[in-house]
Structure formats: structure tokens, C-alpha cells
Amino acid sequence: MRVSAQTAYGGGFDDPARAAARAFRAAMNAMAKPGEIRVLDQAVPPVPLSAAAGTLLLTLCDPETGVYLAGACDTAELRGWIAFHTGAPVVTAAEADFAVGSWADLQPIDRFRIGAAEYPDRSATLIVEMPALAPEGAALRGPGIEEVAHLSLPELAAFQGNAMLYPLGLDFFFTCGDRVAALPRSTQVTEG
Amino acid sequence: MSDYNFAYLDEQTKRMIRRAILKGLAVPGYQVPFASREMPMPYGWGTGGVQVSAAVLTPEDTFKVIDQGSDDTTNAVSIRKFFEKTADVAVTEATEAASVIQTRHRIPEAELSEDQILVYQVPIPEPLRFLEPRETETRKMHSLEEYGLMHVKLYEDISQHGAIATSYAYPVKVADRYVMDPSPIPKFDNPKLEMAAIQLFGAGREQRIYAVPPYTPVVSLDFEDYPFEATKADHPCDLCGAEDSYLDEVILDDAGNRMFVCSDSDYCRSRREAGHVGRLGVETAA
Numbered sequence: 110m111r112v113s114a115q116t117a118y119g120g121g122f123d124d125p126a127r128a129a130a131r132a133f134r135a136a137m138n139a140m141a142k143p144g145e146i147r148v149l150d151q152a153v154p155p156v157p158l159s160a161a162a163g164t165l166l167l168t169l170c171d172p173e174t175g176v177y178l179a180g181a182c183d184t185a186e187l188r189g190w191i192a193f194h195t196g197a198p199v200v201t202a203a204e205a206d207f208a209v210g211s212w213a214d215l216q217p218i219d220r221f222r223i224g225a226a227e228y229p230d231r232s233a234t235l236i237v238e239m240p241a242l243a244p245e246g247a248a249l250r251g252p253g254i255e256e257v258a259h260l261s262l263p264e265l266a267a268f269q270g271n272a273m274l275y276p277l278g279l280d281f282f283f284t285c286g287d288r289v290a291a292l293p294r295s296t297q298v299t300e301g
Numbered sequence: 302m303s304d305y306n307f308a309y310l311d312e313q314t315k316r317m318i319r320r321a322i323l324k325g326l327a328v329p330g331y332q333v334p335f336a337s338r339e340m341p342m343p344y345g346w347g348t349g350g351v352q353v354s355a356a357v358l359t360p361e362d363t364f365k366v367i368d369q370g371s372d373d374t375t376n377a378v379s380i381r382k383f384f385e386k387t388a389d390v391a392v393t394e395a396t397e398a399a400s401v402i403q404t405r406h407r408i409p410e411a412e413l414s415e416d417q418i419l420v421y422q423v424p425i426p427e428p429l430r431f432l433e434p435r436e437t438e439t440r441k442m443h444s445l446e447e448y449g450l451m452h453v454k455l456y457e458d459i460s461q462h463g464a465i466a467t468s469y470a471y472p473v474k475v476a477d478r479y480v481m482d483p484s485p486i487p488k489f490d491n492p493k494l495e496m497a498a499i500q501l502f503g504a505g506r507e508q509r510i511y512a513v514p515p516y517t518p519v520v521s522l523d524f525e526d527y528p529f530e531a532t533k534a535d536h537p538c539d540l541c542g543a544e545d546s547y548l549d550e551v552i553l554d555d556a557g558n559r560m561f562v563c564s565d566s567d568y569c570r571s572r573r574e575a576g577h578v579g580r581l582g583v584e585t586a587a
Contacts (some may be wrong), residue, residue, distance in 0.1 A: 126307035130359045133319045137357070140326045141499045141514040142415075169323075171316050206320075226444035230324035230333045252329045252476050253514035255497075276478060280327045293327035295476060295514075 117186060118193045120153030122167055128152075132168040139282065139291040144249045144258030146242060150287035152194075155186040161284035162209050162236050167194055169234075170207055175200030177221075179210025182238070209236040212263035218271075221279055229276040232294075237263065242285035251296040259301050260290055268298040308355040308388040314338055318356035318510065322501060325512035330475030331443070332426050332509040340505065347380055348505030350403050350422035357418060357501065358384060358401060363391040365399035370407040370547065370564035377405070396567050406469070408490040410546050410568040413498035415515060421484045423504035426511065428472045428482040448480045451522060459527055468532070474520045475513055483519075489533045489547045494519040536561040541572035542579040 122128035128151040135147040154163025170176055176197045178187060188199055202208060202220035215235060224232035239261070246261040247268075260283070262268060271278045271294055278294030292298075306312065314336075321335040340348040358364065364384050368377040372394040380403060381392050393399050396411040403420040413419060425431075429439045432450045442448070451472055458466045471488035475481045483494055484502060494500070500513040513519060523529035534548040539560040546568055548561040560581055563569035578584055 126312060127360050129312060129315070130307065131361075133315075134357070134359050137319070137322060137326065137499070140323050141512075169316060169320055171313050173313075173317065174320070227440045228334075229328050229331060230321070232324075234323070252517035253326070255516045276328045276331060280323070295327060295329060 117155070117189060120155070120163070120190070121194045122151055129168050132164045136165060136168060136282070136289065136291070139289050140253075140280070140293055142253045142258075143251065143292050143296045144244065144254065144260040144290055146244060146288050146290045148287055149284070149289045155184070155190050157181055157184075157238075158187060158209070159238055159284045160287040161289040162238055162282075163190075165236055165282055165284065165289065166191060166197070166207065166209065170195040170197040172196040172198070174206040175204045177202045177205035177208040177210075177233075179208060180214025182210045182214065205233050207234050207236060209238065211238050218267060218279060223274055223277040223279060226277070229278075232277065232279055234280045234282065236282045236284055239263065239283050239285040242283055242288050242290060246301045248299045248301045249292070249296045250299070253293075254296070260292065262292070262298065265298055265300060268292060268296075272297055305387040307360070308358050308384065309340075310338065310352065310355045314352075315356045318352055321510045322353065322356065322512060325501070325510050326499070326514050328479070329513050329517050330473075330479030330481040330511060332504075332511045334508055335510050337505045337508040341383075342379065344506040345424065346376055347403070347405055347422035349503030349507075349510070350405070350420050350505075351380060351383070351503075352505060353420050353501050353503035353510060354380075354384065354401060354403050355388070357420065358388050358390055360389065362400045363393050363398055364388075365393050365396065365402045366404070367402065367407060367409065367565070367567075368405040369549070370409070370568075371566040373566060394567050395571070396565075406485045406487075407547070407564060408486055408493045408496075410543075410563070410565045413496050415497045417498040419496075419498050419500045421486075421500065421502045423482070423484040423502045423507075423509070425470075426482055426502065426504040426507050426509040428470075428480050443479060446478065448474075448522075451480055452524075455522060455524070455527075459524075465523065465527060465529075471529075472522050474522060476517050477520075480522070481511065481513075481519075487533070487547055488521065488529075489531045491519075491521045491529070492531055534561050537579060538563045538569060538572075539579045539581040541569045541577045541582060543569070543572055543577070 149161040152163040221233035368374040521529040
């Protein structure tokens with residue numbers, strides 16, 4: 110059965126300017142304080158995307174940013190939803206400013222842009238959909254963390270390798286339901 | 302009903318600024334280029350800080366603006382009114398009551414908390430600009446972590462003046478990687494750059510945004526034999542008697558009489574309200 114257009118394109122921000130402002134505050138706090146878990150529930154995207162990942166896309170993406178949909182996230186519904194709400198083009202991994210998908214679907218992550226020596230900001234941000242998100246496991250140290258933080262990362266080696274590229278590298282949001290945490294390239298990751 | 306979009310800027314501009322802020326936080330001290338907009342105030346009046354504040358403010362925030370530490374200068378009053386009108390946010394002069402503080406050239410005396418955001422107005426974001434005018438070259442120097450020129454500049458200070466004469470916009474190294482201009486804050490404030498709050502820097506005319514996340518190591522450049530020293534006028538505040546605050550010198554008359562007062566007006570006010578009295582202060586009826 111086809112869903113009606115109203116349903117297919119529902120779930121955007123109720124009050125776009127204020128919802129985006131509140132969502133960005135949560136996302137910024139997450140990126141500034143690696144490992145801290147925040148709530149992002151301003152959007153209701155189509156399955157399989159989580160509320161937090163959908164909210165991040167609506168908050169940060171527009172026609173100027175390429176989005177890569179990895180694996181199971183690459184559905185016609187989601188493409189339509191993103192096009193309707195953000196106007197962001199769906200692009201290949203190598204061109205992406207934002208990529209969203211499960212950790213397995215995002216592999217290999219060396220497909221994504223890590224920035225250039227003179228412009229390390231020209232790098233991709235990966236939104237990793239997680240089955241669970243908890244302040245336990247891998248130990249995080251670096252800017253934004255007073256001593257040590259913990260986060261249930263999907264693995265260690267990839268993030269250690271990413272940190273070694275500093276100041277180049279990828280930045281990560283981890284999303285699960287309506288919760289989000291972040292791991293910028295500046296964070297050193299060790300076994301917890 | 303305001304005729305403006307929330308916090309004045311259009312949503313696409315805010316998204317662009319927000320993306321720059323996130324990259325800035327991910328690479329502390331690195332200057333992220335952004336497409337700075339014309340704002341309804343001249344360059345040099347805080348257009349960068351205003352754009353960062355506009356991208357960061359939420360309806361629930363309490364906003365404070367200081368200019369050289371003071372809440373009641375023209376620049377601070379105008380920017381505070383601007384966001385009162387366009388974002389309908391609460392405003393305050395009390396440092397601890399504010400969730401977002403926009404500042405020109407000072408860090409408040411009161412220690413900031415993890416729940417606060419400090420937004421700096423930056424005139425020249427490039428610390429190497431007066432040593433090397435070409436953007437292509439300074440960009441290369443940052444990418445190669447080639448900061449010898451900055452040390453030569455500080456060394457020349459010592460050879461000419463016997464001490465590092467740079468007293469404001471004193472260069473710092475952030476997270477052991479990027480040399481950063483902390484904006485023209487007095488070097489007295491440099492040790493406070495390692496703080497619990499998020500620090501965001503906006504340079505409107507120069508189109509750069511950079512950031513320092515909480516608890517990030519921020520080291521003022523110096524030499525082993527000429528260590529960095531945070532200096533201030535060697536006086537207590539004449540109104541509140543504070544010995545630990547940064548002071549402004551005020552000329553009182555044609556005979557050369559002068560007084561020193563806290564540059565942080567909220568800090569001075571709260572101390573006077575708590576009963577502290579300086580040399581020229583007046584006992585408040587309490």
C-alpha cells in the first residue's frame with residue numbers, strides 16, 4: 110500500500126527556526142563534550158532512520174551539503190524525505206559532507222573526505238546509527254573532556270586511526286533512538 | 302509577533318554557521334572560513350560575534366553582552382537589544398545567570414560553568430597576520446605548524462623592551478597544535494581560556510569562526526627564561542577594593558588625578574552589593 114504524501118513527508122520540524130536552534134544546541138554540546146549523551150527528538154524521519162539522526166540531517170543539511178545514505182538507509186522514502194525537507198543532494202561517499210548509516214554499512218570509512226592540510230574543515234561528518242548508546246566502554250580523552258569520558262563505540266582501531274590523522278580526519282555523531290553523542294577527530298580513544 | 306526570523310538570520314545562513322562551529326569544535330583553534338553576512342551594524346562592531354550568537358541562541362537562553370567587561374556600553378546595549386527584539390530571549394547583566402555571553406575584549410572575572418557559552422567578537426582572527434600579510438602563506442604556516450615567526454616576534458619584544466611587550470591579543474597554542482589569536486583580550490585573561498564553558502570566536506569582516514571546547518589546553522607562548530606573565534594595573538579597584546580583577550584607568554580631572562576600577566562591571570557591582578568598599582567607593586546603605 111502506498112502511503113499518502115502527507116505521511117511520507119511528515120515528521121519535519123514543527124517550528125523550524127526554534128526546533129533547529131534547540132537541536133543544534135544539543136548537537137553542539139555533544140561535539141564540544143565528546144562522549145556526553147544528549148537528546149535530539151525534534152524530527153520523526155521515516156524508518157529505518159532514528160529520530161536523532163533525522164534531526165541532525167534537518168538541522169545541518171541543505172542544498173549546499175551532499176548526503177550519503179549507506180546501505181539500509183538508502184531507501185526511496187528517506188531520499189524523498191531528505192529532498193523534501195532539506196533539498197540536500199544524495200551523493201557518493203567520496204563527495205559526502207554528511208553520511209548516515211549503521212557502522213557496518215558505512216565501511217570502509219576511508220572512502221570519506223578527511224579534509225586537506227590547509228582546510229581540515231573540508232571533511233565528512235559521519236552519523237552512525239547504533240543499536241545501543243551508553244556512557245561505558247572505550248575511554249575518551251582530549252579537548253572537551255575534563256579527565257576521561259566513556260562511550261560504547263562500535264570498535265576502537267578505526268577511531269584511533271582517525272585521531273592519528275589529526276588535524277585531518279572524520280567527525281562522528283552516534284545516534285540511537287532520540288539520543289546522540291559525538292566523537293570529533295581530536296579525541297584520543299583507548300580501551301576502557 | 303516579530304517581523305524577523307528567529308534570531309534575525311535566515312535558516313540556511315544559520316545552518317552554514319552551525320556547520321562551521323561544529324568543525325571549529327572538532328579542530329580547536331583552527332579558523333574555519335564561513336560566508337559572513339552583512340549585519341545591521343558596521344564591521345568592527347561585533348558582526349562575527351552576532352552571527353555566531355544568532356546561530357547558537359535558543360528561545361530558552363538568557364543572554365548577556367559585555368564590551369571591555371562592561372554591560373552598559375553602547376555596543377553591548379545595542380547587541381543585547383538586537384537579540385531581545387529578534388530572538389525574544391531573556392537578558393541579564395549577571396554573569397552567573399547568563400547561558401550565552403557575547404563579549405568584546407574581556408573574559409568575565411567570575412568563573413564560567415559547563416552550561417555556559419562564551420562568544421567572542423574578533424577583529425583579526427589570524428595571529429600571524431601582522432607578521433605575514435598573505436593569507437596563502439599564513440594558511441600554509443598553520444598547515445605545517447610553522448610558528449617560528451611568532452617566537453621571533455616575541456623575542457624581538459624582549460630585545461627591544463626587555464620583556465614581552467605584547468599585552469593584549471597575546472598568542473596562544475590550542476590543544477598543542479594551532480596557534481590562535483584569543484581576540485584582543487588583555488593577557489591578564491589568557492589563563493582563563495582553559496575553562497569549563499564552550500568558547501566560540503566569530504570574525505565577521507574576516508569571515509572566520511573558531512572554537513575552544515571545554516577543558517582544552519590553551520598555552521600562552523613564551524620562553525623558558527621569559528615565562529608568560531598575566532599582568533594588570535598594580536592597584537586595587539577604587540570602587541570595590543578587588544585586588545584580583547582587571548582594571549580600567551579613569552582620568553578624573555585636569556590635575557592628573559585618576560582612579561582604577563574593575564573593567565568587569567557586573568563583578569564590581571556584585572562586590573559592592575556584598576559590602577566591599579574601595580578607596581573612592583561609597584558605603585551602600587545596607
